[in-house]
Amino acid sequence: MCSLTFFVLTIIISCQKNDEKKAVSIIWKNKKAVAVSIPNQLAEGTKPISVRVDASYDNELTIFGDIEKQEDRLIFTPLIPFTRGLTYEIFEGEKSIAQFSIPQPDASDAPKLTAIFPTQDTVPENLLKVYLQFSQPMREGRSAQHVALLDDQADTVKNAFLDLQPELWNEDRTQLTLWLDPGRIKRDLQPNKKLGAPMLKNRKYSIIISQHWKDVDGSALAKSYTKTFVTTIRDSLSPVPESWKINPPKSGTLSALMIDFQEPLDHGLLDEAFEITHEDGSKIAGEWQFVREETRELFIPKDHWKPGTYHLKVDARLEDLAANNVNRPFDRDITKGEEQKGPQAFVLVNFQVK
Template sequence: MVWSNDKAVAIAIPEDLLETAGASADGKMLQVRVAKGEEAMLGDLSSKNGHVIFTPLVSLTRGLLYEVVVNNKVIGTVKVPLADAADAPVVLNVYPSSDTLPENLLKIYLRFSTPMREGESLQHVALLDQNSDTVKNVFLDLQPELWNKERTVLTMWLDPGRIKRDLIPNQKLGNPLQKGKQYTLAVANNWKDNRGLSLKEPFTKKFLVGTRDELSPDPKDWQLKIPSAKTNAALVISFGEPLDKFLLDETIRIIQEDNAGVAGRIEVTNQEREILFTPVDNWKPGKYRLVVQSILEDLAGNNLNRPFDRDTKVKTVKTDKPIYERTFEIKQPVSLP
């Protein structure tokens, strides 16, 4: 078995075994299939250190037995072992992390400890009402699902057709969430990761539904706690409301007077209501710009340019600014007499 990043990626077959079975040393006439199956797996053959390496197009699955076949005769088997149950995956976080969410909440993020199996989230994730009954037709059934490249963060959209009030699904079914009611997001522990291990335990998050959020975030209303020069203390930016956690990681930059970016680390804190920007090097005295991409959203999907659910009967001025900016000044620390 050939392993890479804790995954079985190929099968190594000794060349002398192939020759004994009547196959050439280059692996011609060789097939690999799931035990008791009839279809040969597709893959590539290579040679290394006296072995023919079979690398399948589809990854080998933990717990399955595979047969090595030459001239329709099984010459060997190999089983991919199950992962250690002690290393079972868990739900690390759910965002938004606040216990009170807007009635027109648009997205929920699930963050796992290991890469999970894709395409089956709606089999394992449910929204329960105050009576522990499953609320139907809440989430969009997106295929492919919206995972990060590491397959550890899943974005689940509540049905926008039920959130936008001028659309038929909203008029027929109403909003997915109802103001003043409590809900439970439930993740079942039969969801497996890419290694075949089920979640170590089920996960639940209770939250209360508040009023609709119909206003776009406005950077000019944000509060800045500005550090002194000659320190690398954090610049604290408070939004006055929770914003989208993962967009916050991607949409905010600090620019110096010479237009050079300030290298630093962003930490999202206070239930996504503020960030701490800590520079790599000490702050220099001078003027800076806080630059924010307009795609940044609040929990209802309102971005900096426009609300997600706007009244189509009311004419508004269309804004398509790519970025928003605010200036601030880093000053020398005050010297005491």
């Protein structure tokens, strides 16, 4: 009896092994189905192998890709990875020899929205930019479908954001910059005169990000997100670094230097707009932190402060929430001779450490 069981088991195992040898397997790389491995046993080896997608239309086309011959198998690498949720068919000549499907992504892989800038809940009515930060690289070209601005009646403000193609993503596709339509914000242009500015002062608005937005691997956001804020009057003035409040640290300490901008600044350039140098010209190493909803920054030095004069070097392209930069306001009335500082690259503000 024992030997019979052993015999049956051996047959089952060897069949499984044979089946495994005959089964196609998907090759994964960074959660993408980048290729399929086709064992030689599957085909007769007489006609060329091709792969087709089982879509609802035009199933006759073979997929572009490279076929690499290995000892006991063929590796087919398509030009773009196989798509989640789709089924593919392998052909030898015109004969179908196998099928395989790409599973849907795991729910645990769902991306998240990690931040929305500005973080303030009060913004000027001529706010120009909104930044969305995600935990994973997202699909491009989808913001018009998935991001909406709602007014206090919960009605969608149509054409509030400029539908730019290509969109303004950072390199790893985790941060998207959206522009509220600059043609509607800029005074006297047709979009501004006909449609008006996207937002009016003293109103409540919400930005809604839909949970249907998928990441590059096909996982949708875990939930939808809402940011609500109120608007104040138009901001038409450039940030003036000379008027910022600087709280200098004491010499011999590692205390933070605190700079109060007196208004929230735009997230875009904040991380790289500042530099501190000592009067002897040496650059001070340390870490920047932006607090109180982008209205203040802290600089924590690596080494103890020495006494002397320091220069805070501010990139003149640094903008506030309405895209007024240090050199010029977003929208300058040239007939009134509104001030424009020269096209300077930096502004220096001095402070003393005693």
